[in-house]
Amino acid sequence: MLKRAGADTVVATDDQDLTQAVLDATGGEGVDVVLDHVGGQTFADCLPSTRVDGHVVDIGRLGQAESTINLDALSYRHLHVRGVSFGFSRPEALGQVIAALFDEVIPAVADGRIHPVIDSVHTLGRADEAADRMRSHQAHGKIIPTVH
Template sequence: MPETMTALFGGTGPDWTVRQVPVPQPGYEFAGEVAAVGDGVDTPAVGDRVMGTTPESFAQFVLADHRHMVTIPAGLGYEDASALPTGLLTEHGAMMTGGFRVGQSLLITGATSSIGLIGVQIAKALGARQVIATTRSAGKRELLEGAGADVVVVTSEQNLTEAVLDATGGDGVDLVLDHVAGQTFADCLPATHVDGVVVNIGRLDKAESTIDIDALSYRHLRVFGVSFGFTRAAELGAVLSAAADQVGTAVSEGHVRALVDSTYSLEDAAPAAARLRSHQAHGKIVLTVP
């Protein structure tokens, strides 16, 4: 990406909270203009506006696999685009893994995370009949409702299983996107419809979970775990491409957006990191690179 343009990059929490350095080095999302392509690469082309994912993306120039970037949809600026790729590919990929179909009901746990919010929006954009979203904080109910959630479950005040069953007439949801794991994952099983699917995406709580096998077996549930990392380059490219194809229009029309908390220049990375560590940020923190 040429220095004469503004290249923008979206940061993710683990990069800064783990490294604890003044200037964050890794980063996993970016948006900008293609400056050069390798031999045999037809798309994208030099000059194209793209967003994508790759390690070490906090830089003026980013080296990325051409399969791991897509054209920025019309109407989307660099700041918004830079914060979208990880959530877009993760949530859409998880829904496709779960066999999502138009008219189904979804439960999205940990939905106030930046990625979970994108999942709520994608589910509604793709025709989910009902989206139930969870949060630990009652103060974030409006945030979820604004993203499109039909029902909000405040897990610090409500029993997750009972609340979901009440909201679905006792049937449970067709598909679960679980970002929390731990006890929440176990509570999702009896809240899922017979022959339904549970897809674990993240571990905001902890990786270990003790489940009731009866809830799994008697309901004939299918359980998947997904992690769209860089070790499977071809798979990651296919997941991102499919997400862009199926959700690109919704992004262009403003129905799917990453929540951006604040934007800093790269030279102000230290206060940006402090903002992230404060746990007061709602959504992504974006770094702009001149």
């Protein structure tokens, strides 16, 4: 699914070491930006697989909220680490995100370079099915509620 969505390289951490696979795929340089939704050990493994002066953004903690990191991986690479919450507890943060969409994201959606990946659509009357689908961890894309 990720390849069909345009990913150049996909690392399956059940079968591969995340750090080594990323370094192999980038000629040892690491990636420019990490968007980590997992946390825990995955967050720690992202640090040495990020290029010097790269950015690591903690978005979610699906795996675990706590992480033990190697501070050398953070410091020697001069990484920029940022945590975000999509609850947008600060209105200015929401404004910055929305403003940043206009230059690159909105045009990419308009011309088809970015498109949603939709797993399934459910009416609000069948919200229980949508919730079950989400909890199953089998969804591949967004689960969309509709009103009829």
